[in-house]
Amino acid sequence: xPERLPGAERPRSGRLEVHKTYKLFIGGAxxxxxxxxxxxVSSAGGRRLANAALxxxxxxxxxxxAARAAQPAWASSTAYNRGQVVYRLAEMLEGRAAxxxxxxxxxxxxxxxxxxxxxAASIDRLVWYAGWADKFAQVVGSSNPVAGPYFNFTIPEPTxxxxxxxxxxxxxxxxxxxxxxxxxxxxxxxxxxxxxxxLPAVTLAEVAATSDVPAGVVNVLTGRTGELAPVLAxxxxxxxxxxxxxxxxxxxxxxxxAAGNLKRVLVLEEDWAAVPSLRRLRAFVEVKTVWxxxxx
Amino acid sequence: MSFTYAPAPESREIVTLQPSYDLFVNxxxxxxxxxxxxxxxxxxxxxxxxxxxxxGxxxxxxxxxAARAAFEGPWGxxxxxxxxxxxxxxxxxLQERAREFAVLETLDNGKPIRESRDVxxxxxxAHFFYHAGWADKLEHAGLGPAPRPLGVAGQIIPWNFPLLMAAWKLxxxxxxxxxxxxxxxxxxxxxxxxxxxxxxEADLPPGVVNVLTGAGDTGAALVAHxxxxxxxxxxxxxxxxxxxxxxxxxxxxxxxELGGKGANIVFEDAPIDQAVEGIVNGIFFNQGxxxxxxxxxxxxxxIAEPLLERLRQRLDTLRLGDPLDKNxxxxxxxxxxxxxxxxxxxxxxxxxxxxxxxxxxxLPARGYWFPPTxxxxxxxxxxxxxxxxxxxxxxxxxxxxxxxxxxxANNTPYGLSAGIWTEKGxxxxxxxxxxxxxxxxxxxxxxxxxxxPFGGYQESGFGREGGRHGLEAYLDA
Numbered sequence: 001x002p003e004r005l006p007g008a009e010r011p012r013s014g015r016l017e018v019h020k021t022y023k024l025f026i027g028g029a030x031x032x033x034x035x036x037x038x039x040x041v042s043s044a045g046g047r048r049l050a051n052a053a054l055x056x057x058x059x060x061x062x063x064x065x066a067a068r069a070a071q072p073a074w075a076s077s078t079a080y081n082r083g084q085v086v087y088r089l090a091e092m093l094e095g096r097a098a099x100x101x102x103x104x105x106x107x108x109x110x111x112x113x114x115x116x117x118x119x120a121a122s123i124d125r126l127v128w129y130a131g132w133a134d135k136f137a138q139v140v141g142s143s144n145p146v147a148g149p150y151f152n153f154t155i156p157e158p159t160x161x162x163x164x165x166x167x168x169x170x171x172x173x174x175x176x177x178x179x180x181x182x183x184x185x186x187x188x189x190x191x192x193x194x195x196x197x198x199l200p201a202v203t204l205a206e207v208a209a210t211s212d213v214p215a216g217v218v219n220v221l222t223g224r225t226g227e228l229a230p231v232l233a234x235x236x237x238x239x240x241x242x243x244x245x246x247x248x249x250x251x252x253x254x255x256x257x258a259a260g261n262l263k264r265v266l267v268l269e270e271d272w273a274a275v276p277s278l279r280r281l282r283a284f285v286e287v288k289t290v291w292x293x294x295x296x
Numbered sequence: 297m298s299f300t301y302a303p304a305p306e307s308r309e310i311v312t313l314q315p316s317y318d319l320f321v322n323x324x325x326x327x328x329x330x331x332x333x334x335x336x337x338x339x340x341x342x343x344x345x346x347x348x349x350x351x352g353x354x355x356x357x358x359x360x361x362a363a364r365a366a367f368e369g370p371w372g373x374x375x376x377x378x379x380x381x382x383x384x385x386x387x388x389x390l391q392e393r394a395r396e397f398a399v400l401e402t403l404d405n406g407k408p409i410r411e412s413r414d415v416x417x418x419x420x421x422a423h424f425f426y427h428a429g430w431a432d433k434l435e436h437a438g439l440g441p442a443p444r445p446l447g448v449a450g451q452i453i454p455w456n457f458p459l460l461m462a463a464w465k466l467x468x469x470x471x472x473x474x475x476x477x478x479x480x481x482x483x484x485x486x487x488x489x490x491x492x493x494x495x496x497e498a499d500l501p502p503g504v505v506n507v508l509t510g511a512g513d514t515g516a517a518l519v520a521h522x523x524x525x526x527x528x529x530x531x532x533x534x535x536x537x538x539x540x541x542x543x544x545x546x547x548x549x550x551x552x553e554l555g556g557k558g559a560n561i562v563f564e565d566a567p568i569d570q571a572v573e574g575i576v577n578g579i580f581f582n583q584g585x586x587x588x589x590x591x592x593x594x595x596x597x598x599i600a601e602p603l604l605e606r607l608r609q610r611l612d613t614l615r616l617g618d619p620l621d622k623n624x625x626x627x628x629x630x631x632x633x634x635x636x637x638x639x640x641x642x643x644x645x646x647x648x649x650x651x652x653x654x655x656x657x658x659l660p661a662r663g664y665w666f667p668p669t670x671x672x673x674x675x676x677x678x679x680x681x682x683x684x685x686x687x688x689x690x691x692x693x694x695x696x697x698x699x700x701x702x703x704x705a706n707n708t709p710y711g712l713s714a715g716i717w718t719e720k721g722x723x724x725x726x727x728x729x730x731x732x733x734x735x736x737x738x739x740x741x742x743x744x745x746x747x748x749p750f751g752g753y754q755e756s757g758f759g760r761e762g763g764r765h766g767l768e769a770y771l772d773a
Contacts, residue, residue, distance in 0.1 A: 076729075139438065144763050146745035147422065154749050154765060239754065252545020259540035261709065262533070262552065262755050277440065279773075286711075286753045287765050290728045292738045 022052045022198070024059055024222065025205030027066030028215020034058050039223070041199055044109025052198050055223035060190070060231040063219040067161045067188035068237050070216025075158045075186035083133030085212045086184050090126035092211040093204075097123070100172060100200060107171040107197035121273065122176045128276070129180035136185060136281055149294045156285035158186035159264060163232035165225055165245035171197035173272045175204065178242055181280035183217055187240075190219045190232060194245070198222035226250060233257035240264040240284045301615065304622040306409045311400045316347040317485070319355055319509060320492035322362035323502025329354040334511065336485055339406035340619050340628035340663040348485045351508035353517045356477070359506040360523040363448040363475040366503030371475055372445070374501075376432030383428030383470060385498040390421035390463075393494070397487060401459055402619045404486040406628030406664070407582050409620050419744055420463035423762075426746035427467035430767060434472060437764050439773030445473030446549055446772055447525035450518040452539075453488075454531045455481035455630050456585035456686075461530055462488045464761045466505060467746075472770035474526070477506045479518055483631045485509040516542075525549065528769060530587075532684075533710070533755050551759025551769040553587065553751055555684040556712030559705035560590030560741060561695075561727065564599045566717035570739060572606045575690070578715060578741040580614065580668050583627055584688040585634070587756075588713035590741055592674075592681060593692045594701050600694045604672065611655045611668050618660075626688060629664040638666050638687030645671045645680035650691070676707055684710070698723065702730040711753025715741045734760070 022041070023030040032038075035056035041049045053059075074082070093100065097119050105115040137155055144152040162182045167174030171194050182189045193201030205220040221228055229246055232238055234257040241263045243254050251267060258265050266283040270276065316333065318325040330352030335344045351359070366372075371379070390397065397420075398413040407416070434443050449469045453461035458480055469476050480488035492507045508514055512535075519527055519542050526549040529539050533554040543550045560578045562571050578590025595603050619627035629635040646652050650671040659665040666687055674681050674691040681691050695701040705714055714733040716724050724738045734752045737743060744750065749765035751757060759769045 142764055144745070144747040144749070146743070146748050148743065148745070150740065150743065152745070152748050154763065159753075255544030256541045259537050259544060262537065262540060262554070262757060264758050267547070282768075286734065287749055287751075287760055288728070288734060288736060288753075289749050289763075290736045290738065291740055291743050291748070292724065293740055 020050070022050050022202045022222065024053045024055055025202070025209065025218070025220040026059065026063045027069070027219065028209060030205070030209070033223070034062070041196070043106045049106055050199060052202065052222040055221040055228055057227070057231045059221060060228050061235070063190045063221055064161055064163075064232070064235050064237050066216040067190050067219055070214055071158070071160055071188035074188060074214055074217045079134035079137065082184055082186065083130045086126055086130035086133065086180060088211045089208060089213065090123050090130060092207045093119070093123045093126065096207065100203060103200045103203055104172050107200055108169070118173050122173045125173065125176050126180055129184045132281060133184045139278070140282065140285070140287070144289070151292045151294055152289065154287050154289045156185065156287050159284045159286055160187060160239035161237060162187045162189050162240045162242065162284050163235070163238045164189055164191045164242040165229055166191055166193050166201065167245045167272070168194045168196065168225070170272050172200040172204065175201055177270065177272050177276060178244065178280065179218065181276070182242070182284055185281060185285050187284050188217045190221065190238070192225055192228045192232070192245070193220055193222045195223070195225045229254055230257055233263070234260055236261045238263060240266070242266045242283070244268050301623045303618070305618060306399060306620045306622055308399050308403060308620060310396045311403065313346055317349060317489050317509065319349050319351055319359070320489065320505070320507040321355070321359045322506065323496065325492075328352065329358065334482065336404060336483060338403050339483075339630050340660070342662050345403060346486065348509045351510040351514045355508060356514070356517040356521050359477045359508050360448055360521050362503035363477050363506055364523055366501055367445070367447055367475040370501040371504045372473065376434065376473070379470065379473065380428045380431035382498060382500055383424050383431060383467060386494055386500070387421045387424035387428060389494045389497055390417065390424060394418070394421070397459055397490060399620070400490055401487045402627070404484045405455065405458060406619050406630050408624040408627045409622055410624065411582060416457055416460045419746070420460045423460070423463040423467045423746040427471040431471040431473070434767065434771065437767050437771070439768055439771055443771040443773035446770060447474060448523060449474045449476050449526045449528060449770065450521065450524040451476055451478045452515045452518065452527070452529045452531065453478065453480055455484040456582060456587070458484035459487040459491060462491055465528055468761065468766050469528070469770045470504065472767055474770050475504050477508060477518060477524070479508050479510060479515050482511040519543065522546070526770065528759070529553070533757075536757055552757035553759070553761060554755065554757040556587045556589065556710045556752065556756050557592060557682065557684055557708045558588055558590045558713035558715065558733065559592045559594050560715035561594040561701045561705060561717065562596060562599065562603060563718035563720075563723065564596045565719045566599070567719060567739065568599070568603060568606060571603070571717040572610050574715060574717060574739070574741040575607060576610055576614070579690045580626060580688050581742050583629055583666070585630060585686055586742065588735060588742065590713070590715050591685060591689070591691060593690055594704055595692060595694050596701070597694050597696050600692075604670070604692065607670065608653065608655070611670070614655065614668055616657050616659070616665065616667065626668060629666050629687065632664055634686065635664040635666060638685055638689060641680055641683060641685045642669060642689055645674070645678060645691070648678045648680075650674045650678055650680060676704060682708065698727065702727065706730075706732045709755040712756035713737070
């Protein structure tokens with residue numbers, strides 16, 4: 001007998017629950033995997049939760065193409081605007097806090113109270129990063145007193161398309177903590193969700209789709225990290241890579257692949273509950289220095 | 297009536313060359329355990345200058361151990377304010393012995409004395425002076441309240457600015473509290489060894505700076521050594537990739553300053569005389585052996601022809617020859633290998649249909665020489681438009697609109713430098729935003745300063761050298 005999905009048994013009210021189909025998020029749309037594959041996602045307690053799309057290598061490449069197409073306009077939007085977009089993401093998350101708490105509870109096996117705390121921390125994390133959008137360049141940039149008649153200044157710019165392997169354990173707070181610093185500085189992200197706990201990521205994608213994040217700026221893949229990560233690490237149109245969510249023994253190969261086009265690679269495991277440092281913000285920007293003569 | 301220049305050679309007597317040079321390890325000059333050596337020559341004359349020890353893996357072991365002991369010992373325990381004074385001392389000795397360094401650099405490298413005297417050596421001293429002041433102020437560098445040094449830095453530098461690149465590597469590393477194992481390039485080891493002498497003269501504690509001369513295998517051994525906490529490399533993108541692969545998965549820190557194919561973009565409203573000087577400085581400075589060279593000239597169509605005419609006239613006046621002559625503009629190509637590479641790429645330009653032009657100029661009979669060369673009718677698919685030539689060869693392309701200039705300038709996997717020539721301020725800032733390059737020069741080119749961060753986007757590498765941003769490469773923050 002096939003295993004039944006949760007809630008498939010008719011509840012006492014007599015109403016049959018409508019299940020959500022968890023799909024990929026690529027270029028602002030929610031496609032199934034082009035491969036037609038899916039995989040079973042279970043709760044921390046082993047209960048069958050849903051089928052998630054099992055993204056293929058082609059899906060990963062499509063996500064990079066979508067990110068590349070979206071990135072220049074996102075980078076050229078004002079920092080004030082990017083801050084508002086990320087703040088709006090927090091607003092939408094707040095409005096769906098109960099849904100996220102349930103999703104986190106199922107994914108991580110956390111108590112209802114702990115799950116609510118995780119969701120609250122995730123919302124606050126987004127707000128924290130939203131505020132950085134129009135301050136980061138002031139803090140990280142500089143004007144440089146060169147020995148000559150030149151005005152010389154340095155500003156950070158986004159690296160471009162950043163592939164992020166989301167943390168495997170912390171399905172929402174960890175995800176938000178690695179995604180927000182990438183996009184708030186003007187990059188476009190291709191995120192591989194936690195392999196075993198992907199459902200909060202898909203729901204976050206649904207929030208992104210309805211909160212002014214331009215299509216393609218955030219892309220979310222669900223599936224096997226070990227299958228998708230090498231494609232992204234070796235992709236010549238990906239400029240940087242956060243492999244903190246990869247298994248430690250998988251990282252050396254990913255770093256070697258990343259050397260193909262000299263991607264910037266970040267390995268940084270943080271305590272997601274703590275206030276972040278600026279390291280993730282600094283990891284995916286390039287600093288540009290401009291010289292201009294001074295004269296009359 | 298024509299005027300000619302009388303020879304104006306700088307005396308080389310200020311330099312005393314030893315017949316042979318040892319490695320600098322733990323504060324002393326010691327013979328290589330490998331027992332091997334190589335010869336370094338003057339590329340302008342092919343005259344052998346000296347025999348230089350070639351460090352093998354056992355020498356790398358010894359130098360890394362010395363650097364580790366110094367890091368865990370005197371240097372690691374020293375207050376930043378004391379470290380600062382050592383760096384100030386080195387800066388001062390560099391200034392005092394500036395002429396000696398300049399002549400030695402020109403002998404070993406082939407660059408004009410005018411450049412080694414006015415650019416390389418003063419900037420090297422400035423780098424030590426600038427970074428000295430950081431040593432006791434690191435908590436104010438914007439990298440957190442208590443940034444810590446990384447440990448032992450393995451530093452591999454190229455032959456195009458031998459002393460200056462040594463200064464770019466050593467000064468920030470030492471200011472941040474690291475100890476160093478420096479490997480100069482095989483064809484230009486002498487100024488780094490003289491700098492080692494200066495470290496001795498400054499009473500720098502033994503092991504804080506070690507200099508291992510050798511070729512690529514010495515560098516590879518240094519990269520592979522597990523006692524090295526951080527690798528900093530300046531050189532080709534190809535070798536940079538190999539190093540990134542070698543360091544992968546080790547958790548050791550890496551910064552790379554690699555190749556480039558910089559676009560120098562001239563708009564029709566540009567100040568033409570300044571632009572011509574900037575183009576010449578952009579590609580013919582240091583014989584074009586410059587990673588951030590403006591090797592692609594993008595000229596807006598209405599002024600392309602008149603600009604080229606002025607450029608040809610200017611090139612007619614460049615003087616190629618004895619690098620020690622104070623009137624020389626173009627010196628020798630650094631090595632036979634590099635000359636072969638430049639020749640092969642220039643030949644490919646002709647074969648692919650670009651128009652080749654050089655001013656009439658007589659090349660010396662001995663030594664490695666290549667005339668300043670301009671290619672016109674270059675298309676973006678030509679090898680000379682895509683590959684780094686690292687020689688005095690300029691590829692000229694044209695454009696109509698600013699958007700087209702940006703598209704062409706960015707059509708490269710590199711991203712080190714770019715130049716913009718226009719009198720319109722808003723266009724400068726717009727172009728500077730659009731160009732994917734770590735350094736953008738507006739109405740100037742090839743300016744360097746220790747306070748100004750330098751480094752690339754994309755396949756030109758990662759990490760910065762110089763300024764507050766350069767400190768991050770040597771700090772755990």
